[in-house]
Amino acid sequence: MRTLIYLLIGILFGITMFKSEAASWFRIYEMFKFESFHMYGIIGSALVLGILVTQSIKRFDIKSFYGEKIVFTPKAKSFSRYLIGGIVFGLGWALAGACPGPMFTLVGAGYVPILVVIAAAIVGTFAYGIVKDKIPH
Amino acid sequence: MNLIYEPWPWYIAGPMIALILFLLLMVGKNFGMSSNLRTLCTLCGAGKTTDFFKFDWKSQKWNLIVVLGAIIGGYIGAHFLSNTTAVVLNPETISDLKTFGFESAGTAYLPTEMFATTALGSLKNLVLLVLGGLFVGFGARYAGGCTSGHAISGLSNLQLPSLIAVIGFFIGGLTMIHLIFPILF
Numbered sequence: 192m193r194t195l196i197y198l199l200i201g202i203l204f205g206i207t208m209f210k211s212e213a214a215s216w217f218r219i220y221e222m223f224k225f226e227s228f229h230m231y232g233i234i235g236s237a238l239v240l241g242i243l244v245t246q247s248i249k250r251f252d253i254k255s256f257y258g259e260k261i262v263f264t265p266k267a268k269s270f271s272r273y274l275i276g277g278i279v280f281g282l283g284w285a286l287a288g289a290c291p292g293p294m295f296t297l298v299g300a301g302y303v304p305i306l307v308v309i310a311a312a313i314v315g316t317f318a319y320g321i322v323k324d325k326i327p328h
Numbered sequence: 329m330n331l332i333y334e335p336w337p338w339y340i341a342g343p344m345i346a347l348i349l350f351l352l353l354m355v356g357k358n359f360g361m362s363s364n365l366r367t368l369c370t371l372c373g374a375g376k377t378t379d380f381f382k383f384d385w386k387s388q389k390w391n392l393i394v395v396l397g398a399i400i401g402g403y404i405g406a407h408f409l410s411n412t413t414a415v416v417l418n419p420e421t422i423s424d425l426k427t428f429g430f431e432s433a434g435t436a437y438l439p440t441e442m443f444a445t446t447a448l449g450s451l452k453n454l455v456l457l458v459l460g461g462l463f464v465g466f467g468a469r470y471a472g473g474c475t476s477g478h479a480i481s482g483l484s485n486l487q488l489p490s491l492i493a494v495i496g497f498f499i500g501g502l503t504m505i506h507l508i509f510p511i512l513f
Contacts, residue, residue: 256355312462317465
């Protein structure tokens with residue numbers, strides 16, 4: 192049953208990414224050129240509502256559908272890992288035109304070369320795991 | 329009802345993403361897609377090489393199912409919910425993409441120069457796809473999250489680290505498009 196719920200949430204996410212064109216390389220390019228409000232509207236409105244959802248859950252101690260406490264793990268305090276890691280991610284996001292969610296959506300949409308991007312992203316994650324202790328965090 | 333076949337405007341898409349965040353929180357999970365890349369490393373046996381990948385991947389199985397859903401959703405979106413998938417871009421964007429050699433701008437969902445199956449025959453394109461993927465994978469894990477984990481989940485929880493990461497995403501993205509693209513294309 193829970194598996195089915197996760198699958199349905201994923202399907203909803205995939206359809207949204209595809210239909211909103213957030214999975215389009217062109218939209219990412221246009222966003223970084225500041226030539227359209229579209230992506231800012233998507234992220235901005237998701238964020239405003241996301242803040243409302245998250246802060247309401249915390250303030251009113253809303254329980255999950257299963258009656259459990261909803262736990263938010265604060266991100267570890269640091270500066271360099273977020274900035275440097277973020278910059279590296281941004282370089283890739285703009286070049287590949289897809290972040291880790293939409294990448295998978297594009298597989299379903301039938302774009303074969305995105306598999307190369309996904310395989311490389313897995314290798315990139317692996318490379319991070321190897322050099323993790325040698326780079327600033 | 330025909331509206332569903334048109335590209336969805338931001339004011340539908342944004343609230344849908346917030347709904348997905350809400351649903352995941354309400355089933356006791358969180359919204360973060362890049363951690364799946366780490367899980368996939370573990371599934372490929374990366375736990376043998378370094379502790380970072382030594383964890384019980386089954387604890388992340390739910391998120392892999394979300395990924396499977398995202399793939400199916402992409403199929404449904406592209407094959408059943410779209411009359412046309414050409415992305416209508418700002419005419420200025422189209423004209424500068426054409427100067428970079430992206431003739432498909434304005435007529436396709438993804439640039440055919442990079443994402444048509446035949447584009448895999450170009451070594452330069454292959455290198456670009458690999459580099460893009462490597463940066464996304466390395467950067468997401470280094471920063472501890474991607475667009476979903478930081479820009480949506482993290483910022484919604486008012487996390488300063490997520491704000492720093494999102495500023496990083498933009499520094500990287502702007503650098504790529506404004507400074508590196510003119511060299512690459």
